[in-house]
Amino acid sequence: MESHHLFDEKELEELDRQASVADGALKDAAERLPRFTTVSGMSVKRVYTPLDVRKLSYLNDLGLPNTYPFTRAIHPTGYRGRLWTMRMFSGFGTAEETNARFRYLLSHGETGLSTAFDYATLVGYDTDAKEARGEFGKCGVAISSLRDMEILFDGIPQDRVTTSMTINGPAAIIWAMYIVTAEKKGIPMAKLGGTIQNDILKEYIAQASYIYPPEPSLRLVADTIEFGTKYMPLWNTISISGYHIREAGATAQQELAFTLADGFTYVELGLKRGLDVDDFVPRLSFFFNCHNDFFEEIAKFRAARRIWAREMKERFKAKKDRSCWMRFHTQTAGCSLTEQQPENNIVRTTIQALAAVLGGTQSLHTNSMDEAMALPSEKAVRIALRTQQIIAHESGVTNSVDPLGGSFMVESLTNEMEHAAREYFRKIDALGGVVAGIDKGFFQREIAQAAYRYQQEIESKERVMVGVNEYVLDEPVEIPLLTDVAKGQQRHLDRLNQVRRERDNREVTRRLNELHDAAKGDANLMPYILDAVRAYATLGEMCGVLRGVFGEHTELLVA
Amino acid sequence: MSNxxxxxxxxxxxxxxxxxxxxxxxxxxxxxxxxxxxxxxxTGLRQSPEMIVEAALQEDVDVVGLSILSGAHMELFPLIVDGLKQKGLNHILIVAGGIIPEEDVPVLKKMGIQAIFRPGAMTQDIVDFVNAAMAGKRQRTT
Structure with a gap:
């Protein structure tokens, strides 16, 4: 398309002249800091004008909401058509306790579910495994077999509520448990909507709840993409996640670049499996962090949409608009919360949530004020949910699509974000791609360096953290916390033992052997996993079989 | 560098x-x-108490710093403290950090973990604590 710039050249020349005069006059003006930067270290100018976006072409670079390159939005009506899904990440203790929390949230106006699993579950152990000592129910709900999953979703209309599950190493197995739970209620898998995180690349990069080495793990991811594409048209087979990359200390630019690079790798994986780009890419979704720096975050979301659309169309030759749509979930930044004066976290979360909404998120989790200390209490999580409802219904920001589009500053930062991400893509390509970059410790080192720099800035007070290095209170501020999340451990273990006792153990052995043999070959493992789940094989048993075939990943130490 | x-x-x-x-x-x-x-x-991630005790012994360390954010500390820390004692490593200074509730701090200190650094702690304070504690220990042993 021929490029038409937004601004008249003559007017720009005059503006340039006036701006030079103004800058000269302000050369010695006293400002609070020698240099103003975003949280991620991007320089921010005193004022932005058309000069900063003089090359911007409205049609090529922005477009209307829902026209390529989708910088402004993917849906023509934005939040006027439909609000984002209010999806609070939750889970602790037993399946019964988490089921009660799910019902509590739905009764308070939550519109989608999001499941947190405990560490035993996340890395594929049954609760009574020696490796899982002390982990029961701590960071999420414990799911050791189909029986637990049946209780977790008891009374939840799985054909009407979409469910997101933060699960990666054992994603295929937990997904199979969710599918079979619905099957037993008479809901066919084709009717299930939701998301498995299933983004194993970022596990090696940041979150570290991997099980097997990259190659067999990616085969499992390809199996789930293929299975979902064929049988579950409403399911998002991966949630390509920058959230954990950011929490581990990355900058906004790194989060954006590494997440998109992971995304391209999954697209290549699906193509290698023989799938058509327009068949599976529409079911890939994203998950970003939203940190404190308001405009930087909004620019990040807008740049993410534009880069994904451009790469899908230009590099991967997608024909459908849907393949170019970046749909994403956002979670406010857990790492920005403070234990000191915890009520202040409500304010931080509000600012972050507002940025996510102005960035056009499809779904949102808002952190609770107590999350630097514990899993959220009922009251804290309700306030966090109410924060979203106030933004949605009271602030007015939902009335117009991408209301900050056209802001000289936001457009300029959006361009800078895209530019920074593309610089990283070149580096990653030069390393031989994402997996090679992981093997070489590239991502891990970049993130560790950024995390260290951030901490240094706090310690030198170059970065003010209210209540931590400035405005400190001598007396601790106390708020009620959720305690004793592990009180149901015996109940969970009794159930696990009962499952092992009462199931048909010959059938379990047969299904596990079939899974073992299939894993050694190259068949899609989903049908085998589903059969083992139906027989009540436990999570630890199934992951154990796959550990035997695939081996276990050991991290490259970069610290 | 001299010995x-x-x-x-x-x-x-x-x-x-x-x-x-x-x-x-x-x-x-x-x-x-x-x-x-x-x-x-x-050490890297996912270390069992036994692995940590063994590493402390093999590496002949003066200090063990434990970091945990999942909430499993009340189960795992005692195993590490006892393991170090059983190997006769009573001289090792043990410190810990992470998401550790205030109410657990006195229990952990009584167990033999000398300092607990909670969210918002500054690395400089950790460095100062370790230096001071080691200076005290070395004075006592010389």
Whole structure:
């Protein structure tokens, strides 16, 4: 398309002249800091004008909401058509306790579910495994077999509520448990909507709840993409996640670049499996962090949409608009919360949530004020949910699509974000791609360096953290916390033992052997996993079989 | 470097017990201690209590720093403290950090963990604590 710039050249020349005069006059003006930067270290100018976006072409670079390159939005009506899904990440203790929390949230106006699993579950152990000592129910709900999953979703209309599950190493197995739970209620898998995180690349990069080495793990991811594409048209087979990359200390630019690079790798994986780009890419979704720096975050979301659309169309030759749509979930930044004066976290979360909404998120989790200390209490999580409802219904920001589009500053930062991400893509390509970059410790080192720099800035007070290095209170501020999340451990273990006792153990052995043999070959493992789940094989048993075939990943130490 | 200087460097094992993958803090602290002149060995993730005790023994460290964010500390820390005692490593200074509720702090201190650094702690304070504690220990033993 021929490029038409937004601004008249003559007017720009005059503006340039006036701006030079103004800058000269302000050369010695006293400002609070020698240099103003975003949280991620991007320089921010005193004022932005058309000069900063003089090359911007409205049609090529922005477009209307829902026209390529989708910088402004993917849906023509934005939040006027439909609000984002209010999806609070939750889970602790037993399946019964988490089921009660799910019902509590739905009764308070939550519109989608999001499941947190405990560490035993996340890395594929049954609760009574020696490796899982002390982990029961701590960071999420414990799911050791189909029986637990049946209780977790008891009374939840799985054909009407979409469910997101933060699960990666054992994603295929937990997904199979969710599918079979619905099957037993008479809901066919084709009717299930939701998301498995299933983004194993970022596990090696940041979150570290991997099980097997990259190659067999990616085969499992390809199996789930293929299975979902064929049988579950409403399911998002991966949630390509920058959230954990950011929490581990990355900058906004790194989060954006590494997440998109992971995304391209999954697209290549699906193509290698023989799938058509327009068949599976529409079911890939994203998950970003939203940190404190308001405009930087909004620019990040807008740049993410534009880069994904451009790469899908230009590099991967997608024909459908849907393949170019970046749909994403956002979670406010857990790492920005403070234990000191915890009520202040409500304010931080509000600012972050507002940025996510102005960035056009499809779904949102808002952190609770107590999350630097514990899993959220009922009251804290309700306030966090109410924060979203106030933004949605009271602030007015939902009335117009991408209301900050056209802001000289936001457009300029959006361009800078895209530019920074593309610089990283070149580096990653030069390393031989994402997996090679992981093997070489590239991502891990970049993130560790950024995390260290951030901490240094706090310690030198170059970065003010209210209540931590400035405005400190001598007396601790106390708020009620959720305690004793592990009180149901015996109940969970009794159930696990009962499952092992009462199931048909010959059938379990047969299904596990079939899974073992299939894993050694190259068949899609989903049908085998589903059969083992139906027989009540436990999570630890199934992951154990796959550990035997695939081996276990050991991290490259970069610290 | 002379042997004497080598001996004077404080040797620290930064260890991640349990299954959680939150290693941001452990890595930041490992680097801060290293930049403060200490010899730091980082274990990496998913270390069992037995592995940590063995590493402390093999590496002949003066300090063990435990980092955990999953909440499994009340189960895992006693196993590590007891394991170190059983190997006769009573001289080792044990410190810990992570998401550790205030109410657990006195229990952990009584158990023999000398300092607990909670969210918002500054690396400089950790460095100062370790230096001061080691200076005290070395004075007592010389």
């Amino acid at each position: 004497k200087v080598k001996q004077e460097k404080i040797r620290v094992l930064v260890a991640k017990p349990g299954l959680d993958g939150h290693d941001r803090g452990a890595k930041v602290i490992a680097r801060a201690l290293r930049e403060a002149g200490m010899e730091v060995i980082y």
